[in-house]
Every structure is written in structure tokens, then in C-alpha cells.
Amino acid sequence: MDKDERVHLVVWGWHSVQPGTLSWTFPSARAALAAAHTMKNAVRWAIVRGHEILDLETARATGAVLVEQAG
Numbered sequence: 001m002d003k004d005e006r007v008h009l010v011v012w013g014w015h016s017v018q019p020g021t022l023s024w025t026f027p028s029a030r031a032a033l034a035a036a037h038t039m040k041n042a043v044r045w046a047i048v049r050g051h052e053i054l055d056l057e058t059a060r061a062t063g064a065v066l067v068e069q070a071g
Contacts, residue, residue, distance in 0.1 A: 006051040007032050013044025013071050023053060029066050036069065044071045 009032040012021040026032035032047045039045075046068040048059045059065045 007066065008048045008050070008053055009036055009045060010048060010053075010056065011036070011039065011042045011045040012056075013042070015041045015043045017041055025051060033067060036067075043069070045069050 005028050007026050007029050008023050009026060010021065010023040024032075024035070026035065029047050029049075036042060036045050036047070046056060046059070047066045048054060048056075049064045049066055054062070054064060056065070060068075
């Protein structure tokens with residue numbers, strides 16, 4: 001897995017079940033996007049560039065958010 005292509009999928013909004021904020025590392029944005037679409041109860045999520053987790057405000061400000069679903 002190339003470190004430069006890795007992304008994090010961060011889910012913080014859920015329909016029905018509310019497990020809180022969860023995140024996973026994926027080898028690519030495409031893989032993370034497929035996972036986000038598979039989780040039917042995830043309604044607020046973002047795919048963030050890089051292998052280190054940033055807070056979402058910082059990620060947005062630095063352009064690290066590749067895709068975001070606001071609900």
C-alpha cells in the first residue's frame with residue numbers, strides 16, 4: 001500500500017444507529033467511496049487524503065477532504 005494514495009473514511013453521522021465517529025484507512029479514494037456507499041446507515045461522512053487522521057476542520061482548510069457527504 002503506497003502511503004501517498006491512502007485515505008481515511010470518517011463517518012460521524014448515522015441514520016438510525018448512532019455508534020459515534022468512526023474511521024477506517026483505505027488504499028484509495030475509490031475503495032473508500034465504495035465502502036461509504038455500502039454503509040447504508042452512514043449519512044455524514046468524508047474521505048480525507050493521507051494516512052494521518054486530521055480533524056475535519058483542518059482537513060477542509062488544507063484541501064485534504066476529497067469527498068464529503070453532508071447528510
